[in-house]
Structures are given as structure tokens and as C-alpha cells.
Amino acid sequence: MTSPTRSQHSPSSADVASLAPDPDSPLGQRLRLSAAMDGAVTLAELEHVLDDVEHDPALAATWSRYHRIGETLRAAHSADEIDVAFDADSIAARVAATIGKDAAQPAKTEQMTRNPVSWALAASIVLAAVVSVLAWQTVDLAPSSSAEVAVVDPAPRIARTQTASNNLLPLPPQSERIQRYLEQHHAGQTAGAGAIPGILPWVRVVGFDAERP
Amino acid sequence: MTRFRVVLLSLSLLSANATFAADPQQLLARMGQAAQQLDFDATLVYRIGERMFPMRLEHRVAAQGQQERLVRLDGALRMVQRNGEAVTCSLSGADAEYRSQALQQTLFKRLGQGTAMNAYALRYLGAERVSDRLAHVVALDPGSADRYGLRLWLDQESGLYLRAAWVDAEGERLEEVQLTELKVFGDLSDLAEQVMPTSPSGAQELLSQHPQPAWLPQWLPQGFEVLQVHAMDMPSTSGVEGRVWHVLAGDGIASLSIVIEPAEAEPIEGRFALGALHMHSDVMAGSLQRVLMGELPPATLERIAESMQPISVSPLSAQNPS
Numbered sequence: 001m002t003s004p005t006r007s008q009h010s011p012s013s014a015d016v017a018s019l020a021p022d023p024d025s026p027l028g029q030r031l032r033l034s035a036a037m038d039g040a041v042t043l044a045e046l047e048h049v050l051d052d053v054e055h056d057p058a059l060a061a062t063w064s065r066y067h068r069i070g071e072t073l074r075a076a077h078s079a080d081e082i083d084v085a086f087d088a089d090s091i092a093a094r095v096a097a098t099i100g101k102d103a104a105q106p107a108k109t110e111q112m113t114r115n116p117v118s119w120a121l122a123a124s125i126v127l128a129a130v131v132s133v134l135a136w137q138t139v140d141l142a143p144s145s146s147a148e149v150a151v152v153d154p155a156p157r158i159a160r161t162q163t164a165s166n167n168l169l170p171l172p173p174q175s176e177r178i179q180r181y182l183e184q185h186h187a188g189q190t191a192g193a194g195a196i197p198g199i200l201p202w203v204r205v206v207g208f209d210a211e212r213p
Numbered sequence: 214m215t216r217f218r219v220v221l222l223s224l225s226l227l228s229a230n231a232t233f234a235a236d237p238q239q240l241l242a243r244m245g246q247a248a249q250q251l252d253f254d255a256t257l258v259y260r261i262g263e264r265m266f267p268m269r270l271e272h273r274v275a276a277q278g279q280q281e282r283l284v285r286l287d288g289a290l291r292m293v294q295r296n297g298e299a300v301t302c303s304l305s306g307a308d309a310e311y312r313s314q315a316l317q318q319t320l321f322k323r324l325g326q327g328t329a330m331n332a333y334a335l336r337y338l339g340a341e342r343v344s345d346r347l348a349h350v351v352a353l354d355p356g357s358a359d360r361y362g363l364r365l366w367l368d369q370e371s372g373l374y375l376r377a378a379w380v381d382a383e384g385e386r387l388e389e390v391q392l393t394e395l396k397v398f399g400d401l402s403d404l405a406e407q408v409m410p411t412s413p414s415g416a417q418e419l420l421s422q423h424p425q426p427a428w429l430p431q432w433l434p435q436g437f438e439v440l441q442v443h444a445m446d447m448p449s450t451s452g453v454e455g456r457v458w459h460v461l462a463g464d465g466i467a468s469l470s471i472v473i474e475p476a477e478a479e480p481i482e483g484r485f486a487l488g489a490l491h492m493h494s495d496v497m498a499g500s501l502q503r504v505l506m507g508e509l510p511p512a513t514l515e516r517i518a519e520s521m522q523p524i525s526v527s528p529l530s531a532q533n534p535s
Contacts, residue, residue: 176305176306178481178492179304180309182490182506183302183311184311184459184470185490187311187312188440188441188461188468189468190295190300191441193461193463193468194463194466194468195241195363195465195466196374196390197249197374198272198279198281199270199272199282199293199295200283200374200377200390202283202293203390204259204490205304206259206268206283206284206293207261207291208487
């Protein structure tokens with residue numbers, strides 16, 4: 001079993017200032033684009049972004065890439081839903097620095113304060129980098145206290161990581177046998193026993209080994 | 214405003230919950246056809262908890278049936294291939310092969326006609342962008358707490374799934390698969406209702422070949438049916454000689470496997486979870502290992518396990534557990 005690593009470094013205000021880019025630099029354009037996608041710009045700024053995208057194919061490609069990242073990580077955006085131990089600020093700082101190698105120019109601290117887009121973007125990527133242990137684990141067998149079916153919103157929330165208080169156990173030592181049971185079950189799914197067609201349900205089996213010691 | 218700008222704003226509006234009329238039942242039927250008839254390559258991410266596994270999926274339609282390959286893209290090479298009814302697992306150690314003869318009672322054959330669909334409410338939730346493609350979002354909400362719900366994001370162009378997520382009664386996502394890139398080959402306008410070859414009646418046929426008592430559940434959630442019963446005299450997965458029973462049941466959306474085999478000296482006992490898939494494992498009748506596995510809440514598996522009894526074979530009782 002592994003656990004998330006806690007970083008030892010937190011960014012200082014000086015770190016933040018050094019990351020603030022020139023607004024007309026490529027990084028500045030990307031940050032403005034990201035802010036527009038988050039709805040964190042004025043109408044005039046949105047107009048500026050659209051002009052940038054329209055005249056810069058590289059920026060248009062960036063726009064497309066950010067959308068994919070956003071879609072993939074959407075459910076992970078709510079940091080308070082995730083029960084993991086890590087120093088988000090520190091990792092975010094490193095991700096933000098990686099995003100913009102040209103960010104070494106002096107800039108104004110208030111740009112980051114007024115428009116925290118770079119931190120939002122970096123934090124979202126950090127969430128993809130955070131790995132916690134969760135696969136085979138014991139579950140609470142207490143029956144649901146309510147028979148009502150919740151109205152599920154279109155973007156369901158990510159399930160909380162179960163912690164030691166939920167009697168988390170390492171993989172059973174007979175994991176070879178469990179894998180065989182998994183294979184038998186998913187062969188039935190491929191035959192049409194479930195809603196997801198074909199071989200796609202096998203993602204569980206293909207990924208299962210990663211949890212083994 | 215230029216055309217490019219109009220496109221950008223239109224896409225933004227669509228991703229902001231713009232909805233329009235669409236029949237979720239037809240969308241699901243189209244997904245089933247597309248998944249069987251289209252050639253496509255996809256990269257995808259399987260997410261469970263906060264872990265993500267990148268994989269590649271290739272699907273081809275050949276004369277001998279569907280050919281698929283699913284490969285994990287990081288860590289140890291792990292792969293599952295399908296060639297018609299044969300599924301070969303190249304995971305760890307020796308390859309294992311399974312036969313997956315097409316069932317009669319698939320989701321798409323039950324749409325609009327069965328008790329299974331009465332157990333779920335079908336809803337169209339609107340349109341969203343997924344991996345730079347426009348998708349219809351369909352929800353299958355369970356009518357009771359004894360099973361999970363499913364969300365599907367279906368490509369508007371091809372009908373294929375772009376994203377699928379199991380959700381619990383509180384709306385929390387248990388696991389999710391999302392295609393991050395999709396390349397479809399061939400003519401999309403050529404999709405047609407496909408008649409799949411099916412087994413005559415899995416449960417009835419196999420039970421009639423094995424007249425000895427079978428362990429079957431006497432209770433299943435509404436809409437669930439026993440689909441197949443396999444009995445083999447062979448070394449069990451534990452290496453102990455004896456009869457191994459494998460019962461497959463489902464409601465067209467969730468599925469359930471029950472394995473009964475001779476217990477080894479250290480049987481598996483406990484309750485485990487892998488995303489939406491739960492497993493209940495214990496020893497019954499003193500010497501039999503019992504494993505229930507399915508996309509069902511643990512309390513449901515527990516109830517099914519408690520209802521199991523040895524029965525002298527009656528195909529009708531197997532098809533319709535009370």
C-alpha cells in the first residue's frame with residue numbers, strides 16, 4: 001500500500017510574484033484564456049481572448065487542450081471532496097512554473113491576487129497528479145437509512161476516499177484467485193449481461209494489478 | 214462576429230447545459246448498435262477513487278465477429294483481447310481464455326419491454342462537450358436502493374459511449390471511464406439493427422445438463438434474471454478437485470456472478486469493493502467457497518447470499534427466482 005507524499009515546500013509570496021507573467025506573453029495569453037473558460041473575465045477581456053484565439057492557431061489548440069483537461073478533471077475540482085494528504089500549494093506552484101517557462105519576468109503580485117486563474121489551473125492539474133490508495137477495500141455493510149433515490153445531478157461528485165476509519169485493509173493475499181473471479185465476471189459482461197457493451201467493462205481487470213504489492 | 218467566434222460561443226452554450234429533446238431509449242439503442250458495428254480506436258482513462266489508469270481500446274468488426282483489444286498504457290503490460298466469443302486475458306502469468314457466448318437478455322433487447330427497465334428511470338439530461346466532442350447525456354436512475362445508477366455520455370456523431378459512470382444513491386461517482394480521444398472509421402450512416410447470435414437459453418440448457426442440486430439464489434432484485442449456469446468438474450481456482458458452479462445473473466444494466474467451489478485451506482472471507490463492483494465471499498455448507506460479485510451495493514449482495522439454497526434443478530425456478 002502506498003500513500004500520497006506530503007511535500008515539504010510551500011510557496012512564499014515572493015514565489016507567487018515571480019510566477020506572474022507579462023500579460024502579452026504566451027503564458028499571459030494562456031492564463032487569460034483559462035480565465036475566460038472559467039468565466040472569470042470581464043466582457044472586454046473576453047473580447048480580447050477571442051481575438052487572441054482567432055488569430056493564433058497555437059492558442060486555439062491550447063483552448064482545445066484546456067477543455068479536455070477540464071472535462072477529464074471536472075469532478076475532481078472540488079478540493080473539499082477529496083480526502084487526501086498533500087501540500088497542494090507547493091505542487092501547484094511547481095505545476096504553474098512548468099506551464100510557463102517564460103514566467104521569470106518581474107510582474108505584479110496583484111495580478112495573481114486579482115486573477116487566481118493560474119492557481120486554479122495548476123491546482124486542477126495537481127489533482128490529476130495526486131495518487132491515493134483505493135482499490136479493494138472493506139466496505140460498510142450498514143444498510144442505507146433511506147430508501148429514497150437521490151436525484152442525481154448531471155456531473156456526479158467523486159466518491160470520497162475511504163480512510164482507516166472505514167476498516168481499510170490491504171489486498172487479500174489470494175489476489176490471484178480474486179483476479180480469476182474478476183475475469184469470470186467480466187466474461188459474462190462481454191456476453192451482454194451488463195449495460196456497457198463489449199470489452200470496455202474489463203478496464204477494472206486491466207487496472208486491478210496496479211494495486212498489488 | 215466571425216464564423217469562428219460563433220462556433221466558439223455555440224460550443225460554450227452547449228456545454229452550459231443547453232438541452233433539447235432526445236429519446237434516451239433510442240440513444241441507448243443507437244449506442245448498442247454503434248458499439249457492435251463501428252470500427253474505432255480510442256484512448257481512455259479509467260478512474261477509481263483518485264486513481265486514473267490510461268488505456269487504449271481498439272474495436273474492429275470482422276467476418277468472424279467483433280475484435281477488440283484493451284491495453285493499459287502505463288506500468289506492467291496488461292491486455293485483454295476479444296475475438297468473437299473468445300476473450301483472452303494477458304495479465305499476469307499465463308494467458309487465460311474465456312468464452313462469452315452472446316446472451317439473449319442484453320440491455321438493448323430489453324429496452325421498452327421488460328421488468329428490468331421498470332427498475333430504472335431513463336432520463337435525458339442534455340448535451341455536454343466531452344473530449345472535444347458533443348455528447349448526449351443519459352441517466353439510468355435506480356428505482357430502489359438495492360442497485361446503482363449509471364450515467365452515459367453518448368457521442369452525438371457516432372452514437373458511441375464517450376463516458377460512463379456508476380453512481381450511488383447519493384449521486385457520488387463510484388468509478389468512471391472516459392474516452393479522451395476517439396477515431397471512428399467507416400460510414401456512420403450505415404448503422405442498422407443487428408441481430409446477434411444468442412445462446413438458446415443459458416440457464417435452462419446448462420441446468421438440464423447437470424441434474425445434480427445447484428446452489429441458486431431464492432431472491433434477486435427486481436428485474437434480475439439468471440442468465441447462465443455453468444457447472445464444471447475441474448480443479449477450482451484454489452486447485453481443489455470438485456464441482457465449480459458459476460451463475461450469471463443480470464437486469465440488463467448491472468450484472469451478478471456467483472461462484473461456488475470447494476474451499477481451500479485458507480478460504481477468502483470478507484467484503485470488498487472495486488469501484489461499483491462489490492464482492493461478498495464466505496464459506497457455506499462447511500466446505501464450499503461462495504463468491505458473489507456484481508455492480509450492486511454490498512447490502513444487496515448480502516441479501517442474495519442469504520437467500521441461496523441448494524435446489525433440485527427446475528429450470529423455471531432458476532429463471533424466475535421468487
